[in-house]
Amino acid sequence: MRYHPGLFIPGPTNVPNEVRMAMNLPMEDMRSPDFPKLTLPLFADLKKVFKTETGQPFIYPSSGTGGWEAVLSNTLNPGDKVLISTFGQFSLLWADMCQRLGFDTQVVEVEWGEGVPVETFHDILKADTEHKIRAVLTTQNETATGVTSDIGGVRKAMDAAGHPALLFVDGVSSVGSIDFRMDEWGVDGIVSGSQKGFMLPTGLAIICVSQKALEAHKSSKMGRCFFSFEDMARMNKDGYFPYTPATTLLRGLRASLDLMFEEGLENIFARHHHVASGVRAAVEAWNGCRLVAAAPKWHSDTVSAIYVPAGVDAVRVIRHAYDRYHTSFGSGLNKLGGKVFRIGHLGAMNELMLLGAISVAEMALVDCGAKIELGSGVAAAQGVYTTRRNSLAQAA
Numbered sequence: 338m339r340y341h342p343g344l345f346i347p348g349p350t351n352v353p354n355e356v357r358m359a360m361n362l363p364m365e366d367m368r369s370p371d372f373p374k375l376t377l378p379l380f381a382d383l384k385k386v387f388k389t390e391t392g393q394p395f396i397y398p399s400s401g402t403g404g405w406e407a408v409l410s411n412t413l414n415p416g417d418k419v420l421i422s423t424f425g426q427f428s429l430l431w432a433d434m435c436q437r438l439g440f441d442t443q444v445v446e447v448e449w450g451e452g453v454p455v456e457t458f459h460d461i462l463k464a465d466t467e468h469k470i471r472a473v474l475t476t477q478n479e480t481a482t483g484v485t486s487d488i489g490g491v492r493k494a495m496d497a498a499g500h501p502a503l504l505f506v507d508g509v510s511s512v513g514s515i516d517f518r519m520d521e522w523g524v525d526g527i528v529s530g531s532q533k534g535f536m537l538p539t540g541l542a543i544i545c546v547s548q549k550a551l552e553a554h555k556s557s558k559m560g561r562c563f564f565s566f567e568d569m570a571r572m573n574k575d576g577y578f579p580y581t582p583a584t585t586l587l588r589g590l591r592a593s594l595d596l597m598f599e600e601g602l603e604n605i606f607a608r609h610h611h612v613a614s615g616v617r618a619a620v621e622a623w624n625g626c627r628l629v630a631a632a633p634k635w636h637s638d639t640v641s642a643i644y645v646p647a648g649v650d651a652v653r654v655i656r657h658a659y660d661r662y663h664t665s666f667g668s669g670l671n672k673l674g675g676k677v678f679r680i681g682h683l684g685a686m687n688e689l690m691l692l693g694a695i696s697v698a699e700m701a702l703v704d705c706g707a708k709i710e711l712g713s714g715v716a717a718a719q720g721v722y723t724t725r726r727n728s729l730a731q732a733a
Contacts, residue, residue: 345680345681347640351686353685359589362588373577379594385602388518393570397544398582405507413559416441424484425449425476445461449482451635452486462498475488476507510533510534512543513533535593615718624646624709625708628643646709667681
């Protein structure tokens with residue numbers, strides 16, 4: 338009998354039935370007079386997700402990586418200096434993009450397992466009295482290591498240093514799952530993707546930029562075409578796009594946003610923290626396993642990266658979980674390869690689903706030689722989940 342594998346990777350995430358059904362429709366005319374009835378409310382509702390009154394969202398038929406390039410190529414100039422810290426595969430890739438696009442890239446290397454070095458950023462920006470640094474790049478949630486950084490703290494550091502640089506944030510695996518506050522944190526460009534907290538298939542880069550970023554766009558001399566803000570803004574104001582949009586995914590986005598607003602953003606964030614806490618309790622119960630995140634302040638509520646015990650091959654654990662138990666876990670990336678497996682717990686995810694994932698992880702670990710007690714992680718997670726359930730019942 339063939340099975341559809343359980344999906345517990347940090348993206349693409351599970352797509353709810355309502356979203357899949359919304360995309361199961363005939364193709365439509367993206368130039369029709371009715372099309373803006375779909376798109377204009379989408380733009381308005383995305384601002385609610387990003388928590389901005391003045392930001393301008395753009396939707397590109399692309400991945401989050403394309404969103405990175407859109408933000409950079411529309412606001413900076415060749416040779417501009419940017420400041421970025423690297424502490425995982427995706428912050429590393431963003432720094433690589435900056436270098437390949439020709440920016441003077443100042444990289445602060447951080448131990449994998451930690452997050453954005455707020456104090457170091459402050460000191461660097463304070464010393465930059467000529468304001469040569471034009472942009473500060475940060476990753477809110479590093480998917481490779483399961484680390485969440487303090488974006489509000491970065492803004493405070495920039496303000497304390499009196500520095501006018503633009504603030505750009507990679508929120509691909511955080512937006513829609515972890516609290517993000519564009520206006521409050523003074524973010525000038527936020528990049529997200531459809532396949533994470535938005536619970537859609539891969540294919541949309543969903544970004545939002547501040548008025549300050551749009552002003553910087555006016556003097557940007559970077560080469561661009563497909564990702565031009567100007568072309569997008571000109572057509573978006575009437576509900577259209579400068580080229581063929583991913584119409585089916587836009588229909589899915591409408592359904593996804595409806596689900597998100599029905600649950601409530603704050604409730605979504607609380608749910609993600611709750612289910613993630615159960616996974617963290619399970620890891621703590623597994624002898625020889627530990628999180629890559631070096632301290633609780635770095636814990637991610639969307640993905641847990643887990644070191645396997647010494648002598649156990651994480652690649653084998655992941656493959657065995659897939660082949661034997663029909664479950665997909667994320668692999669260790671870059672220097673974490675063979676040492677780490679990742680459990681994604683974002684998007685359409687609940688307690689029952691994660692108890693199944695934890696059980697599979699235990700069995701796969703034991704099958705591959707780990708000396709852990711079967712049921713220990715499941716019991717630890719159950720303790721977290723039932724404690725909260727009992728608290729809610731008593732409150733009611």
